[in-house]
Amino acid sequence: xxxxxxxxxxxxxxxxxxxxxxxxxxxxxxxxxxxxxxxxxxxxxxxxxxxxxxxxxxxxxxxxxxxxxxxxxxxxxxxxxxxxxxxxxxxxxxxxxxxxxxxxxxxxxxxxxxxxxxxxxxxxxxxxxxxxxxxxxxxxxxxxxxxxxxxxxxxxxxxxxxxxxxxxxxxxxxxxxxxxxxxxxxxxxxxxxxxxxxxxxxxxxxxxxxxxxxxxxxxxxxxxxxxxxxxxxxxxxxxxxxxxxxxxxxxxxxxxxxxxxxxxxxxxxxxxxxxxxxxxxx
Amino acid sequence: xxxxxxxxxxxxxxxxxxxxxxxxxxxxxxxxxxxxxxxxxxxxxxxxxxxxxxxxxxxxxxxxxxxxxxxxxxxxxxxxxxxxxxxxxxxxxxxxxxxxxxxxxxxxxxxxxxxxxxxxxxxxxxxxxxxxxxxxxxxxxxxxxxxxxxxxxxxxxxxxxxxxxxxxxxxxxxxxxxxxxxxxxxxxxxxxxxxxxxxxxxxxxxxxxxxxxxxxxxxxxxxxxxxxxxxxxxxxxxxxxxxxxxxxxxxxxxxxxxxxxxxxxxxxxxxxxxxxxxxxxxxxxxxxxxxxxxxxxxxxxxxxxxxxxxxxxxxxxxxxxxxxxxxxxxxxxxxxxxxxxxxxxxxxxxxxxxxxxxxxxxxxxxxxxxxxxxxxxxxxxxxxxxxxxxxxxxxxxxxxxxxxxxxxxxxxxxxxxxxxxxxxxxxxxxxxxxxxxxxxxxxxxxxxxxxxxxxxxxxxxxxxxxxxxxxxxxxxxxxxxxxxxxxxxxxxxxxxxxxxxxxxxxxxxxxxxxxxxxxxxxxxxxxxxxxxxxxxxxxxxxxxxxxxxxxxxxxxxxxxxxxxxxxxxxxxxxxx
Ligand SMILES: Cc1ncc(C[n+]2csc(CCOP(=O)(O)OP(=O)(O)O)c2C)c(N)n1
Ligand code: SF4
Ligand SMILES: [Mg+2]
Numbered sequence: 047x048x049x050x051x052x053x054x055x056x057x058x059x060x061x062x063x064x065x066x067x068x069x070x071x072x073x074x075x076x077x078x079x080x081x082x083x084x085x086x087x088x089x090x091x092x093x094x095x096x097x098x099x100x101x102x103x104x105x106x107x108x109x110x111x112x113x114x115x116x117x118x119x120x121x122x123x124x125x126x127x128x129x130x131x132x133x134x135x136x137x138x139x140x141x142x143x144x145x146x147x148x149x150x151x152x153x154x155x156x157x158x159x160x161x162x163x164x165x166x167x168x169x170x171x172x173x174x175x176x177x178x179x180x181x182x183x184x185x186x187x188x189x190x191x192x193x194x195x196x197x198x199x200x201x202x203x204x205x206x207x208x209x210x211x212x213x214x215x216x217x218x219x220x221x222x223x224x225x226x227x228x229x230x231x232x233x234x235x236x237x238x239x240x241x242x243x244x245x246x247x248x249x250x251x252x253x254x255x256x257x258x259x260x261x262x263x264x265x266x267x268x269x270x271x272x273x274x275x276x277x278x279x280x281x282x283x284x285x286x287x288x289x290x291x292x293x294x295x296x297x298x299x300x301x302x303x304x305x306x307x308x309x310x311x312x313x314x315x316x317x318x319x320x321x322x323x324x325x326x327x328x
Numbered sequence: 329x330x331x332x333x334x335x336x337x338x339x340x341x342x343x344x345x346x347x348x349x350x351x352x353x354x355x356x357x358x359x360x361x362x363x364x365x366x367x368x369x370x371x372x373x374x375x376x377x378x379x380x381x382x383x384x385x386x387x388x389x390x391x392x393x394x395x396x397x398x399x400x401x402x403x404x405x406x407x408x409x410x411x412x413x414x415x416x417x418x419x420x421x422x423x424x425x426x427x428x429x430x431x432x433x434x435x436x437x438x439x440x441x442x443x444x445x446x447x448x449x450x451x452x453x454x455x456x457x458x459x460x461x462x463x464x465x466x467x468x469x470x471x472x473x474x475x476x477x478x479x480x481x482x483x484x485x486x487x488x489x490x491x492x493x494x495x496x497x498x499x500x501x502x503x504x505x506x507x508x509x510x511x512x513x514x515x516x517x518x519x520x521x522x523x524x525x526x527x528x529x530x531x532x533x534x535x536x537x538x539x540x541x542x543x544x545x546x547x548x549x550x551x552x553x554x555x556x557x558x559x560x561x562x563x564x565x566x567x568x569x570x571x572x573x574x575x576x577x578x579x580x581x582x583x584x585x586x587x588x589x590x591x592x593x594x595x596x597x598x599x600x601x602x603x604x605x606x607x608x609x610x611x612x613x614x615x616x617x618x619x620x621x622x623x624x625x626x627x628x629x630x631x632x633x634x635x636x637x638x639x640x641x642x643x644x645x646x647x648x649x650x651x652x653x654x655x656x657x658x659x660x661x662x663x664x665x666x667x668x669x670x671x672x673x674x675x676x677x678x679x680x681x682x683x684x685x686x687x688x689x690x691x692x693x694x695x696x697x698x699x700x701x702x703x704x705x706x707x708x709x710x711x712x713x714x715x716x717x718x719x720x721x722x723x724x725x726x727x728x729x730x731x732x733x734x735x736x737x738x739x740x741x742x743x744x745x746x747x748x749x750x751x752x753x754x755x756x757x758x759x760x761x762x763x764x765x766x767x768x769x770x771x772x773x774x775x776x777x778x779x780x781x782x783x784x785x786x787x788x789x790x791x792x793x794x795x796x797x798x799x800x801x802x803x804x805x806x807x808x809x810x811x812x813x814x815x816x817x818x819x820x821x822x823x824x825x826x827x828x829x830x831x832x833x834x835x836x837x838x839x840x841x842x843x844x845x846x847x848x849x850x851x852x853x854x855x856x857x858x859x860x861x862x863x864x865x866x867x868x869x870x871x872x873x874x875x876x877x878x879x880x881x882x883x884x885x886x887x888x889x890x891x892x893x894x895x896x897x898x899x900x901x902x903x904x
Contacts, residue, residue: 061762090747095588106751106763111743113591114753115584116614122581126588127743129574130546134592134744155577307572317568320541324704327527327537 054083056109063107070247070258071101073221074168079108081231087135095124097140097149099175100249101168104139118149125161125303132304135235136163143173146182146202157211157240162302164234165242167204170249171256178252188255204244205284209277209296215241216280217294220265221248222258226292233294239302246290261290268293331388332516336399336466337414339407342371342379345459346403350381351699352480353463353470357385358528358701360472361520365390365814366699369889370638378406385470387519390700391665391814395892399469399514401462402428403444420514422465440510447502457499464503471515474504525704531669531695531811532599534702535625536561538673539597541705543712544623545571546594548585550578550604553637554693555627558599579604583611583622590620591752593715593742595677599625602644603634605688609652612686616656616777618752619730619740621680621687621715625673628692630888639888640693642810643863646870648688649840655774657781659683660840662690664813667702669695672837678713683780684740690839692862694890695811718746728759732772736779785841803855804904805832807847807880809839809868812860812891819896826897829904839868842875851876858883858903860896 057079065071082092087110094105098117105112115123124138145153145167156165172190173179179192183204188197208216215237217230227245234241246265248258266289273279280296283289301309317323340346347368354366362385371377382397384390396416402408402423412433415421421434422442430439442465444458451457460481467477481496529537536558539547547566549559563573576582579600586596600608605626615622628644630636648660659679663672669691676689718727718739729750731738738759741748751761756773758764808816813835820831834850836843851857859869860883869882883899885891 089749091744092749093592093743106753109749111749112751112753113588113618114751114755115587115618116610116754119580119584119611122576122584123588125576125581126546126548126585127592128588129572129585130589130594131592131744152577152581155581307574311567311570314567316570317565320537320705320707323537323540323565323568324527327529327533328704 052083052086054079057082057087057089059107059109061106064103065100066251068250069100070170070221070249071104071168073224074166074227074245074247075104075107077224077228078166078231080228081235084228084232085235087235091133092135092137093124093127094137094139095120095127096138097144099141099144099173101139101141101174101247102144104166118144118147119152120144121149121152121156121165124163124165125156125159128161128163129303129307132162137166137235138163139166139168141174142167142169142171142181142183146204150182153207154211157208157213159303160214160239160300162239162304163241164237165240167242167244168247169204169244170247170253171201172249172253174249174252185256203284203287205295206281208242208244209280209284213242213296214239214298214300215294216296217241217243218290218292219243219245220261220290220292221245222262223265223292226267230294233297237297239300264288264290266291268295331386332518333384333386333388333390334399334470334516335382335384335394335397336401336469337380337382337397337411338401338403338462338466339378339380339411340403341406342377344379344403346379346381349459349462350383352477352484353466354383354699355528356463356467356476356480357383357470357472358526359522360470360476361522361524362387362470362472362518363390363701364528364699365392367393367694368697378410380407380411383466385518391818392893393694393698393815393890395894399466401442401466403458403462405429420511422511442506447506448499451498451502452495457495460496460499461503461506464500464505465507467500468504468507469511469514471518474501477504526701527704528699528701529666530557530697530699531663531666531691532557532627532697533561534666534669535599535663535673535689535691536565537705538670539677540565540569541670541707542595542597542674542677544595544597544677545569546586546589546596547571547573547598548576548582548589548596549573549598550576550582550600552601552604554629554696555599555601555604555625557696558625558627579607580611583608583615583624586622587611587615587618587620590615590622591618591743593745595681596621597623597625597673597677599627601627601629602631602647605644605647606651612658613652613654613656614754615686616658617754619684619738619777620752621684623673623676623680623687623689625676625689625691627696628690636888638693640811640890641863641886641888642690642692642812642861643867643886644690645809645839645867648690649871657685657777658840659685659687659781659784659838660690661687661838662810663695664810664835664837666695666698666700668837670702670705674710674712678711679784681713681715683737683784684715685777685780690810692811715740717742718748722746722748724748729761730757730759730773730776732759732776735783736776737783781841785843788838788841788843802830802832802853804829804858805834805850805854805856806858806860806900807834807836807850807868807872808860809836812862815891815893815896816860818893819900822893822897823901823904827901827904831900831904842871844875847872847876851878856881856903858900860885860891860899862886862891
């Protein structure tokens with residue numbers, strides 16, 4: 047396979063996506079296929095790990111190795127794949143509930159480890175699969191099945207968190223802007239280190255308050271001359287909640303977990319057999 | 329000639345060097361040609377509280393902890409106070425008169441004033457080397473030449489410079505001399521074998537060495553007492569064998585990462601204890617469902633909840649077997665001694681790899697922190713177990729990762745190696761890996777996954793020799809599991825010596841799947857079955873009762889400390 051040029055269609059699995067008609071997630075997977083084709087990812091060497099949710103179905107629709115794990119654990123599972131096998135291209139995918147609620151505790155750690163994987167955080171400000179409960183990004187006052195009168199909690203700010211956690215590549219996108227998304231995917235997949243794309247993707251069936259319409263009013267691309275090396279500026283635009291700025295917000299080249307492990311192991315040296323170790327216990 | 333035994337207990341304040349005294353002494357005594365069983369307890373606090381080191385040396389097998397001691401070496405008053413009644417009637421108390429106030433509980437037992445602090449100050453200028461003085465005293469008691477101790481000081485402290493080395497050597501020699509003058513009559517006529525090829529390890533070290541021998545190459549972990557030393561060992565040594573040991577943020581991430589690495593083709597092992605195993609239960613199911621091999625060593629401690637982190641208990645068996653949602657096949661094993669920790673770790677990894685399922689190997693705090701000398705393992709001819717992978721050239725078209733086969737085992741492609749991308753999912757799926765919730769499919773695939781356990785069960789029966797210990801017919805039998813092996817075996821020897829009656833003993837290492845055939849065969853001639861366990865509710869007995877409809881006599885001990893042979897001797901004898 048490896049000497050053939052792969053086309054976009056080669057990345058699509060036989061199984062067609064089963065999301066609701068109009069679901070934002072279609073707008074995420076299409077540019078994702080295009081990006082895989084652009085970087086000529088080898089299906090044999092690519093692993094997509096997902097959590098549980100509508101968004102967690104992502105790998106079923108991709109013609110690569112796929113692992114659909116348990117709710118909230120896509121990121122540490124993917125980290126295990128990558129740390130064990132730095133030769134593989136590893137991608138994690140999941141929803142806002144999966145990655146910011148139940149699995150939110152894993153993010154700072156994968157970010158500081160700088161595991162060389164790409165995490166696609168598909169945010170619809172709702173629990174889609176379980177049919178409409180509040181999520182960590184549901185806005186204050188939003189009604190849902192678990193906030194029938196109004197949500198009384200403030201949402202998290204994923205972009206601000208990811209910048210603070212030290213993710214070495216942070217981008218924000220919108221499923222309604224697939225061209226821009228494709229470029230972001232390419233950049234993220236090529237990035238050495240932990241890259242995250244926080245992508246807003248409307249849930250047409252369960253979220254009546256944060257919709258394509260409300261989003262299109264606030265989505266705005268970052269200026270062309272945006273300085274990606276300035277984390278503090280990135281935090282400022284993260285704090286600007288009136289506008290949903292999109293683009294690669296921050297990127298730095300920092301040694302990755304596997305690079306550091308390899309260097310450490312080089313320093314430590316090798317034993318030739320078990321007897322060298324047994325000798326310490328004699 | 330009958331075998332000789334000498335049991336010494338050293339007690340003092342945590343942080344006073346009791347444990348390092350015990351460690352140096354242990355190594356010297358083994359090099360001097362005796363077999364040892366060394367157990368330690370330490371307070372959960374960093375400093376203060378009672379630390380205890382018990383060293384049993386023998387020219388026979390030193391199989392278990394002893395309840396009563398020949399020598400109590402009380403470095404402080406609490407040690408005296410706590411352990412005075414464990415001194416045998418013909419035993420000796422060694423005590424520092426400066427810190428210990430004797431009372432009438434000592435009775436007529438022999439006592440010897442042992443001014444550790446004064447001797448230390450005299451030879452080194454400070455009281456700090458008093459634990460080394462104690463090493464010298466006790467080396468003499470074991471009849472081990474002092475050179476074995478001083479040589480170890482050079483090995484341990486050589487890098488710290490001559491001054492430190494000389495002070496410690498001085499302290500050991502002074503202690504040795506003191507003992508030669510004051511307690512020379514304690515020595516036993518041991519038959520020594522000083523030139524054996526042996527290593528001295530704890531259960532935790534044996535597990536970690538086993539993991540390396542099993543060619544484990546990915547070890548995710550999260551620290552938890554008493555399993556932490558396994559992980560620390562592997563963090564230190566695994567890189568030297570080309571593997572990775574990586575700390576994660578909790579046990580959920582640990583097992584998730586382990587499954588990811590296993591999916592990617594690595595041989596994965598992690599070590600935890602009860603609370604950590606609880607956190608792993610959802611991901612454990614995932615390993616069963618996705619058929620990813622993984623080995624979890626669960627070093628049991630006293631529970632529930634945070635419980636007794638530094639104490640022992642056999643109380644996670646039911647959780648290990650049943651503790652998840654749904655029905656997920658897994659293999660549960662228990663190691664029965666230090667040497668066995670090494671071999672059962674290799675076996676656990678082999679089973680995980682061959683059957684593509686999670687294996688939980690149970691050990692416990694008592695094994696974890698007991699050290700024994702064991703033969704240096706010889707791995708020639710040992711089968712490490714390979715995962716079944718697709719034949720080269722297997723076409724993508726029609727490939728079924730979860731093919732239903734006679735054994736239940738199906739070929740697992742490895743990303744980057746096999747050009748057979750597939751979906752692995754925690755959802756119920758069909759043979760290709762596609763989600764499928766139809767009744768017929770769920771039944772078929774549940775059966776496929778459980779069929780692996782049946783295959784394993786059958787093969788274990790075929791290898792029954794490995795599992796059996798006292799096959800002769802007897803009227804009374806004991807079934808135990810895990811670390812109680814040594815104490816049970818020894819108690820049964822004591823009974824035979826005493827009454828001439830032989831009690832049968834079965835001690836399976838694979839607890840689930842249950843070796844039904846073997847247990848039935850064992851139960852056949854028995855009039856009475858006794859099941860001793862270090863827990864409150866009789867967890868293995870429960871399992872046996874349900875399966876075989878029998879009513880065993882259950883002996884439960886939930887004290888946080890292991891059974892001793894004397895205790896079991898008394899309890900079992902009562903049932904004869
Ligand atoms: C341990 C556990 N708790 C709860 C659930 C139920 N559950 C499945 S998906 C989900 C939320 C999904 O929301 P999100 O992650 O935002 O994904 P979306 O469906 O919106 O893409 C929940 C609560 C589960 N599968 N596992
Ligand atoms: S419920 Fe919402 S998120 Fe799920 S598929 Fe439908 S539209 Fe998409
Ligand atoms: Mg969601």
